[in-house]
Amino acid sequence: MALRIRNQRQDFPGLSRRLAKDRLFKGGVFFLSMVTISPIVLIIYKLVSNGYRQINFDFFSKKAPDTYEAMVAVGAGEIIPGGILNGITGTLFMVLIASVMAIPLGLLIGIFLYDQKTKRYAGLVRDLVDILQGVPSIVLGLIAYFWVVKTITHGFSALAGSTALAIMMLPLIIRSTEETLKMIPETIREAGYALGVPYHKIILRVLIPSGFSGLATGILLAISRVIGETAPLMLTALGSMEVNLNIAKPTSAVPLLIWEFYNDPNMVDLIWSSSLFLMMIVLLLNLLSKQLIAKRT
């Protein structure tokens, strides 16, 4: 056996060199792939090891401390009092309003694109959706500043923040809705037509229920994409030290609080716990949507 292999190698000049190259390449691919996934491990480790001490009941039930309180606590070697309640409520509030704006609209437009697949106007809408999806979030912040802060609320506001987030969510929901509906067998819809079911009932009773998990996945992913956004909120919602549930007033959000903590030397200890919390929420939403996909298949 061994002899035969040796003979073969003599028959194919350069074979051992080619095999060595092959192994080397595979080793390189393996090594670089491990390098690629190392940041996620390093980042989670950093957040957990630096942040877990600050996470307690107060963290979720008290609003952010002022810089003096934080300074006293740090000086005494204690953990910083207070929490991020104003950020949590602000994030929930703004994401809720953004969802109210973007989800119904996104579903309708997704259904429209599915319905009119080949029409020229639908093609234009699809291209515009692609353009919207590529717009940097900071530019959406500028837009919401002009459309809402300058004209509607005449000051930084939760509504402006929600508008920026809604424009971000919209293309994601439209695309996922269209993709989901495409996978539903055409025959189901035709069966509905054959029975003389009106079109709005086909949408409500056939398309949405049979694509439900796909639609929900798209919505969850869209929410998880915007929940960590900071830049557009800096230009629109601004931030607030109080719990605010008025859409016309400046509002805080978890990422905005992280930014404030980062810029205040006394509060720096709070950035890790807040980041840990924010990331947990995002990962949870992702996990939930993956679960939904798994259920569907």
Next chain:
Amino acid sequence: MNPTKTVLVLASVVVVLITAGMMYSLTSGAIPVFKEFGLRFIVSSEWNPTEGREDYGALPFIVGTVLTSVIAIILCFPLAFSTSLFIGEYYRGTRMASITGTMVDMLAGIPSIVYGLWGFYVLRPMIVAFGWSAQGFSIFTAGVVLAIMIIPYATSITTEIIKMVSNDLKEAAYSLGATRREVIFSVIIPNARSGIFTSYILAFGRALGETMAVTMLIGNSNIVPKGIFQSGNTMASVIANQFGEADGLKLSALVAIGLLLFVITGIINGIGKLIIKKYSV
């Protein structure tokens, strides 16, 4: 016309209105600065907000944006491409591939500001320790973090494309005695070339518009950087940085930068989509 269909068409008009409204708002906001400086705004490297001697040019930010994104794509390529081969070819369908894929997807879930914090507290001290930059704030630092941020976007499309390469072709190459590396270079890459190229174009588009992480690491100096270990600024981060105290001409300058960013990312994404369309038919 069927009332339900009318509702659907009306909803779709919203997309047209939003996009047109965006173009309008950005353009009208940018007009004062273009009136004042003309096209010099794009090529001038002055940034002087002092009242009475106001002078604005976008060149430092354009250069900063392009440099950080190019560094990001160069660093991202070997990592993301290896990972795509790992998931889509070498360990295709195995548990190991799905775990790796999930971890790469998780990278996309980390908020930009968390990348910024990690870059500031972990990466920046390393750059200082290597002696590459005294403070650690540089174009390069921002580029490294951007590279990590765009890896999931580059990886996911490339992996799909690599998986789509027909098995017949690969088997034909194997039967001729090709090694796996030779199959990858002479069958997979040539067949998946346009898709791979597109996924990096789209990842590049992502890098251009990133704001928070870059703002926290680039040093925010409004000059054309002399090297990649100098501090600088990007278009997105100058908007985030200077917006707070901006009004009048300065606000207009920032909006004009936003308009440029909108147009540039639009063109880059358009090229990507065009290539996809051309090759998917």
